Amino acid sequence: MTDILPHTTVLLDEAVDALLGNACEAAPGSTWIDATFGRGGHSRRILSQMPPGHRLLAFDKDPEAITEAARILDARFSIRHEGFRHLADLPAGSAAGVLMDLGVSSPQIDSPERGFSFRFDGPLDMRMDTTRGQSVAQWLAHADVGQIAQVVRDYGEERFxxxxARAIVARRQERGPLSTTAELADLVASVVKTREAGQNPATRTFQALRIFINGxxxxxxxxxxxCLSVLRPGGRLVVISFHSLEDRIVKQFIAQHSKETYDRRAPFAPPQAMRLQALERTKPGAAEVAANPRxxxxxxxxxxxxxxxx
Structure with a gap:
């Protein structure tokens, strides 16, 4: 019997409170953005709390998320079957706030057929959007040692x-390419002999391949x-990250745009004004972690x- 955890939205209250913190200042008919719909936890809470007459636009690449979104029968809500890079397609200054939850949802992790987890045996896929692009198995079937090693090192911070990478290519040459999550997990475990207590040897490799295959x-x-263009002045950016690579990008982005910058080629020109103001950094409390280890x-x-x- 598989141990499948129900999906629980992380930092639900904190994220929506932060997003809508200055909603009273937003113009009538404003648009809020849930850039990563997932299974809709944040969207449903935003709809229940945003001011009357406002709209919520969501994005998601996962066809299963689009199916879940169809259950929201609220005329103020719409969703696009696109990744959140398509925020760039929206008009400048059109968003009163943008929320990004970068986590993989529990139904994605716990569905063997999606191939995200080493906990269940299934096809080695890992695509967020199963309607396009190549799977992890397809990529590993032709990538060379150097390419695989770079992905696992850069996106998994894996010292092995x-x-x-050499074991994956050797296995491909001897017995054919890997096709299931169990095959990959077992292969990695045969190579990685030491790991932090409580961590599966394949954790970093699976993370790396998922990040890479989905860009x-x-x-x-x-x-x-x-977001620098899409957000109106006073609009909030709220981002929830789940590993250091993501959080580092978000932290550095906010820091970069939270200070005046000077053009060294024009030392007497006025500086470019700061474009963001950092407000807060929050982690789940002990009670939330106890209730939801993820x-x-x-x-x-x-x-x-x-x-x-x-």
């Missing part, structure tokens, strides 16, 4: 990236950059678009 970090950087690594960062135009 080289041996893992997650590139999409995050594009979406954050788009919340333990979450970090929420909040910033506000300044009144000064770009």
């Amino acid at each position: 990236a080289g041996p893992i 997650e970090l590139d999409e995050l950087q594009q979406a954050l950059q788009a 919340a333990r690594s979450a970090v929420m960062r909040v910033a506000e678009r300044t009144q000064v135009p770009a």
